[in-house]
Amino acid sequence: MDFKIKLHEVGKNYNGHPVFHNISGIFGPGKSYVVAGPNGSGKSTLLRIICGLLRPSAGEVRVEVNGALLDQTHNRGQFMGYLSPYINLYDRLTAHENLSFFAALRGIALKEEDLAELLDRVRLKPFLHRRLGAFSSGMQQRMKLAYALLHRPPVLLLDEPSTSLDDEGKKMLAAVIATQRKLGTAIIATNEGEEVEKYGEEIIHLDNRIESAGVEGSAGRV
């Protein structure tokens, strides 16, 4: 699949306070990108803008798939998987019910073996019929990853993906990102130095000290 995510002079303000501005670059297939920067530099905001959950205050994000422009949030959602601390699933439903629900909503005919395979990938298979309310925070994070991977998206957006994960979970995450690199692309927002080095084939540096950023007048660059 041929796709490009083009950022052109993207900027975001919250109530008049600039978070970042002038971010330009192109994300393409076959790579993993890291969005790095300190707390409050706008890493999560940038990911939310890319998947269409937020509108930029300036500039534009163009998502082109096989020449077609995806400008609606739900259209981008079919093409991107998004794991974020801002997204939560349903505590009163089981892992099986949550994933079946989102599969039905996306129009995916999910077989039981696909579902079991997906949960096996995030090491949650034994907890298929347990309600999310009884999951630990690490298990909830794995579940969010399963939600992001459910529709086999070409683009995976991961916002602080290793939060609450144990060592085994971090290994699982590394395997998921390695596979995703072959299938499409992964864009990871993190402020963990180790992860920046490990996954950052290309790095977007966000810096909330805008005037001292690498490119004149910019807060970031790809």
Place this chain on the structure above:
Amino acid sequence: MRALVWKDLLEEFRARYAINTLLMFALTTLVMVSFAVGIDTLTPKLHGALLWIIIFFAAMSGLARPFVKEEERGSAHALRLSAAPELIFAGKFFFNLLLAGALTALIWPLYYMMMAPPPVRPGLFLLLLLAGIFCLAAATTILAAIVARAGGENTLLPILSFPLLLPALVMAINGTAAVMNQGSWDEVKQVLLFLTSYGAVLLTASLLLFGYAWND
């Protein structure tokens, strides 16, 4: 859409938040009104007004929950990325319709037992109730989405809904009075036509505008 209705029903069945709130509100209001009225006989118009006031406020206390819950929990973003806004609206509308229907099905027998209204023709009265709750669900679904996006609580919903639902409530009260007065089919037909048309207009406008309320 069926998946969304099923999910909301399953959550509601497990939490029983909305239905318990609605039921408790309806029960306490009915008990208070029946004590206040005592052995006095009410006119059909007053019965109609009381019944629809109880249905309206009971519905307002629970119908915003589906959207408010999604925003508070953070699952609204997952929905936004998974389906078109129209599909989400349709799912939430049908859930609200079912909830309002269940609520009315609980309120009417209680009202009948406690307030002893005049006898009604069941078929005609059922049509009237259905048309009324159709209007209620059509108006409250988009307003609940707006309230939830604005970070508001359920308390905002009756304030926003009241002007929008006032014409429908007045007609539903008149229709109920007509049914209790053993009015003619033609008399009630006018009310039914108004309620279904008004509900359809609300529903169409909501469908067209929902994307803006949901995504922006």
